[in-house]
Amino acid sequence: MSDLEASAPAPRRGRPGYDRDQILGVAVEVFIELGYDATSVAALAERLGLSKSALYHHFASKEELLSVALDEALGALEGVLRESGASRATAGERLGYVLERAVRVLVEKLPYVTLLLRVRGNSDVERRALERRRAFDHEVTGLVRAAQTEGSVRADIDASVATRLIFGMVNSIVEWYRPAGSESAADLASDVMTVALDGLRTR
Amino acid sequence: MSDLEASAPAPRRGRPGYDRDQILGVAVEVFIELGYDATSVAALAERLGLSKSALYHHFASKEELLSVALDEALGALEGVLRESGASRATAGERLGYVLERAVRVLVEKLPYVTLLLRVRGNSDVERRALERRRAFDHEVTGLVRAAQTEGSVRADIDASVATRLIFGMVNSIVEWYRPAGSESAADLASDVMTVALDGLRTR
DNA sequence: GTCTATAAAGAGATAGAC
DNA sequence: GTCTATCTCTTTATAGAC
Numbered sequence: 001m002s003d004l005e006a007s008a009p010a011p012r013r014g015r016p017g018y019d020r021d022q023i024l025g026v027a028v029e030v031f032i033e034l035g036y037d038a039t040s041v042a043a044l045a046e047r048l049g050l051s052k053s054a055l056y057h058h059f060a061s062k063e064e065l066l067s068v069a070l071d072e073a074l075g076a077l078e079g080v081l082r083e084s085g086a087s088r089a090t091a092g093e094r095l096g097y098v099l100e101r102a103v104r105v106l107v108e109k110l111p112y113v114t115l116l117l118r119v120r121g122n123s124d125v126e127r128r129a130l131e132r133r134r135a136f137d138h139e140v141t142g143l144v145r146a147a148q149t150e151g152s153v154r155a156d157i158d159a160s161v162a163t164r165l166i167f168g169m170v171n172s173i174v175e176w177y178r179p180a181g182s183e184s185a186a187d188l189a190s191d192v193m194t195v196a197l198d199g200l201r202t203r
Numbered sequence: 204m205s206d207l208e209a210s211a212p213a214p215r216r217g218r219p220g221y222d223r224d225q226i227l228g229v230a231v232e233v234f235i236e237l238g239y240d241a242t243s244v245a246a247l248a249e250r251l252g253l254s255k256s257a258l259y260h261h262f263a264s265k266e267e268l269l270s271v272a273l274d275e276a277l278g279a280l281e282g283v284l285r286e287s288g289a290s291r292a293t294a295g296e297r298l299g300y301v302l303e304r305a306v307r308v309l310v311e312k313l314p315y316v317t318l319l320l321r322v323r324g325n326s327d328v329e330r331r332a333l334e335r336r337r338a339f340d341h342e343v344t345g346l347v348r349a350a351q352t353e354g355s356v357r358a359d360i361d362a363s364v365a366t367r368l369i370f371g372m373v374n375s376i377v378e379w380y381r382p383a384g385s386e387s388a389a390d391l392a393s394d395v396m397t398v399a400l401d402g403l404r405t406r
Numbered sequence: 407g408t409c410t411a412t413a414a415a416g417a418g419a420t421a422g423a424c
Numbered sequence: 425g426t427c428t429a430t431c432t433c434t435t436t437a438t439a440g441a442c
Binding site for chain 1: 236237238241321354356357358359361365367368371372374378379386391394395397398401402403405
């Protein structure tokens with residue numbers, strides 16, 4: 001987001017020599033494996049091959065790691081909503097765009113979004129993240145409601161319930177999808193769109 | 204499960220006088236609010252209005268509370284699968300039964316299932332629970348595959364992916380559904396079946 | 407940018423009285 | 425069935441040297 005030059009493939013020095021992004025990436029991995037609360041700073045340092053003090057040199061606290069990671073995920077999701085407005089005429093089209101792009105953000109930022117989806121509001125940092133998630137969901141619900149009025153989405157289910165069910169499906173992807181497997185992000189997005197729009201039943 | 208007589212509405216004595224079930228119920232509430240790892244035994248005792256020692260009189264450890272709670276959820280889900288076999292001819296019918304009953308178990312045992320769905324395998328107790336969840340998912344995937352062969356479920360999506368998407372949707376219910384609200388469990392189950400089988404799109 | 411050493415608080419669990 | 429007091433270990437975080 002705020003990087004003006006650093007799009008290079010990251011130096012990767014001999015052994016230590018970590019920068020903030022590299023440390024953040026490893027920390028998020030460990031947070032996901034053990035859970036944020038169950039992850040001690042000692043465990044993070046060990047995984048990095050660093051002492052705790054070296055880690056505290058880069059981040060002021062365990063919570064700052066969490067905060068920066070959550071911001072990465074939220075920024076990307078909010079970006080999808082921002083882009084959906086321009087040059088799309090109907091609510092149905094905008095909703096389709098948001099769904100498909102949200103799946104891709106989930107895959108591209110898998111660890112960050114995974115962490116976001118596990119946050120429960122246990123601290124100020126977590127509560128602020130939940131607030132931004134709620135705002136996102138609220139905007140999508142508005143899109144679903146508009147699509148119902150328009151006639152492109154079935155109106156016999158409450159917009160809020162429909163949104164929650166569909167995004168429940170989308171978000172659950174972080175529980176099992178691994179980019180290494182046989183299914184590409186494009187296949188996955190296509191499957192999600194099919195099930196969400198047309199369901200499982202044969203016709 | 205092993206209660207031979209105690210189906211009475213629970214005594215509810217003057218102030219303390221807790222039994223295991225009452226303590227378990229409160230503990231599960233707190234585990235969900237704060238997360239299991241972030242919940243200290245002191246916090247549990249405080250919520251119960253008891254000392255830590257009184258709590259340890261009922262349960263040998265914090266982990267025993269978790270273990271009993273997870274068993275409650277898993278037992279109910281496994282029961283759904285057990286019942287689905289008898290007297291239903293096609294895989295499509297069995298799958299429909301499992302979906303609808305799973306939603307109802309989620310609602311009836313909401314706190315226990317919520318806790319189950321947040322387990323990440325951080326200890327032997329958690330890993331055993333995950334193993335049982337995997338076995339459940341595997342059986343449902345088999346049902347989906349049979350329904351595809353039969354022709355009642357669309358075959359252009361991998362059975363494993365379809366199962367994960369649909370159960371992702373079902374499981375996400377624990378994130379937002381509250382029995383007190385306007386939507387009954389029957390309405391919810393009906394909405395889930397509609398979206399899962401026919402999708403959001405109008406026709 | 408990294409280290410060792412340590413402070414200060416909180417964790418899970420137990421002893422033993424009532 | 426509940427209590428107070430305490431043990432021991434681990435936690436987050438800091439001090440200060442290299």
